[in-house]
Amino acid sequence: MDAPVTEVFRQHLIDPEICIRCNTCEETCPIGAISHDARNYVVDPAKCENCTACIAPCPTGAIDSWRQVPRASAYSLAEQLGWDTLPPQRELPAAAASSEMPPEVARIVADATEGQGGAAPPPWSAAHPYVNLHSVAKPAIATVSGNFRLTGEDASSDVRHIVLDFGPVAFPVLEGQTIGVLPPGTDAHGRPHHPRLYSVASPREGERPRYNNLALTVKRVTEDHDGTPMRGVASNHLCDLAKGDTVKVIGPFGTSFLMPNHPGANLLMVCTGTGSAPMRAMTERRRRRIALNEGGTLMLFFGARREEELPYFGPLLKLPKDFIDINFAFSRSPGEPKRYVQDRIRERGADVARLIADPDTFVYICGLKGMEDGVAQAFADVCRAHGHDWETLLPALRQQGRYHLETY
């Protein structure tokens, strides 16, 4: 999920009509991207990292100005120093007009891919994704066309399958992409809530094909990572939606965590909880094309506390055994020892090692932050046990767009 490779970027500017030349921003910027002359304060496009440290301290809001600009013709310092007013947003080439990734989304994504050392290139045969078609300023409005509980009534978590319909609004997605949801209302500081990301759980032609819709797998958050009770803003908003309600959606996002399209590609998928969403999308894509006999192996490791807590458990069990090799790991099954995905990976060591060593295998890991270490450790162990060298495999996997991780 790297920032799109594009010639258009979001240039940070200062509105000379509003700025009072108070020097606060220059004083605040940690990397010296702001300078001034007798006339104007200006932001150096070559330096500014959009860290937003200068935004809140500016007393006027002048600093919170942005223009979509082709990289090649960014406004230079000399140009900016000559302005009396901000230039209007220029017309952009149609394809480029929408390649803006909001900085808050960029930060969330950077965080989610941290475990693999940043965004990786997509698989070589991935389809080209659309990204950033809908911005915070102009979100798409989707209508809820379904909202079902996936987990058992007595399960401790409420995970839901939510179908969003985009009507006539363009919202093309690929398996593995995410969308951003803008919760209504404002946060404790009176600001609009920041967007939350959710993986698309349906394949590219939609949950219900040809209806311009997609599905999400959303867990209702009722406590923070430390177990302190709290009501997650976006997840509760989504889980409480009724059919016919509307949601503000931005995106789509993601140019990296995409599935390969070439016949014979293997998918090695490891997930916990709602990390199953992108795996379901990819699996569904393959299932719908089963008649094409494209070949390739699907292997899934899926962790949950108990069977009842596992989203899509029933439908998964109905998939043919020769279509997908499913391995569950339950950590709280009554009367059974705790098992985690890494335990199952070790148990299936021979097959896993063979798959990983195959240049046609693409690995996907998604779920709660922290799971990546155990999984990588298990991969390293099985490789060692079966005569492969993980230390040389991993960099190659990454570089070739064959190792993708999203944890949150």
Place this chain on the structure above:
Amino acid sequence: MINYDEKIPNNVGLADNRTLQRALEHWQPEFQSWWADMGPEGTTNHDVYLRTAISVDPKGWAHFDYVKMPDYRWGIFLAPAEAGRKVNFGAHKGEAAWQDVPGEYRPNLRRLIVTQGDTEPASVEQQRHLGLTAPSLYDLRNLFQVNVEEGRHLWAMVYLLHAYFGRDGREEAEALLERRSGDADNPRILGAFNEKTPDWLSFFMFTYFTDRDGKYQLASLAESGFDPLARTCRFMLTEEAHHMFVGESGVGRVIQRTCDAMNELRTDDPAKLRAAGVIDLPTIQRYLNFHFSVTMDLFGADVSSNAATFYSTGLKGRFDETKIGDDHLLAGASYPVLEVRGGALQAVEVPALNALNEKLRDDYIRDAAAGVERWNRIPEKAGIPFRLRVPHKAFHRKIGPLAAVHVDPDGHVVDAATWAKHEREWLPSAEDRAFVASLMGRVAEPGRFANWIAPPARGINNQPVDFAYVRFG
């Protein structure tokens, strides 16, 4: 007893400093009772959408929330220390910056701090009644933000007095709460801070011109060789910016509204415009002349041996001292100041060390005049051929040799008769003030603005303009 780290966010280790705590414990209730007596009138129950600094890093010092003003967290913040900082000018240039007060400079440093500290409660006192006539909730909130920050700046100076000046410091800190703006017996130290701020046009002019003086004074103190003073002032500067913003945008919005009315009514006749309830541009120019000239006096006498001493002893530097490319000693350098010779103003060269007030005044004028040019874009855009301008720096002075003569806004020395004849064109008359006062009346509905002022271009902290910036409790 108060829990300091909770009530008074600080980065000076207050919780670990018993002596300082005790001093502040004594002072704090007096501050609260000063605020109750002299702070914004009748506001204790309002929930105001304020920006509070809770730490000095960019994430911490612009924390927005509804706060009742008496509960505002008047923090004590010093900008982060700069490793290996040196005294950058004067006789001690090149020595390590002082973390303590050098004994021989105690009285001078104390005087600088007290003078700066005195301006902070003074402006709160001057603005005490303005809340009753705010032209909108947005403006009301901005007034209160200015007020609480002046209060915090007082804390900052009082902290320095308590922490570094012992018993003398404690007495000075108390005296800061005892003087009163405009009081005949016990006035504020500087003249401009004893003037009234009777109406919102005056307030906007004050925050534009007079708080900008604050910026220049703080910026020169931020260069001080006494490091705690330098760091305190550096952080204060970040907040001072908001005050100038209130002034710059406030006057700009008044001009905007007037220009709109001029175009609607197709007139530039002040009488017709006044009848329409807006402030005619010549009146705005007269207010500008007044506030600019009063602020000119704040920089002190043109030739000053005190300023020379403060500089050579490393206590108070020049604006942007470290960015100036000279010897930072001013050995043998000269600087022009104005004198009246043969009935006209004439620039004469004096030793630069003695002209430091004048130099700071000139730096200030450039900055203030540039903002007036920004105001001029408003009539320009509206197609109205009227330009505001700053008067000559010798105009209407009350301090220094220029106080003895009459100088018109263009810088011509005039006799008393000429002055008397034109004074009403140059400075606001009693009628002007009465007219402006007649427009003042509270507007307290979100998104509504008094007729004489345009809405702002943006809300505060990305909030919409019609946000409930103040809730009346």
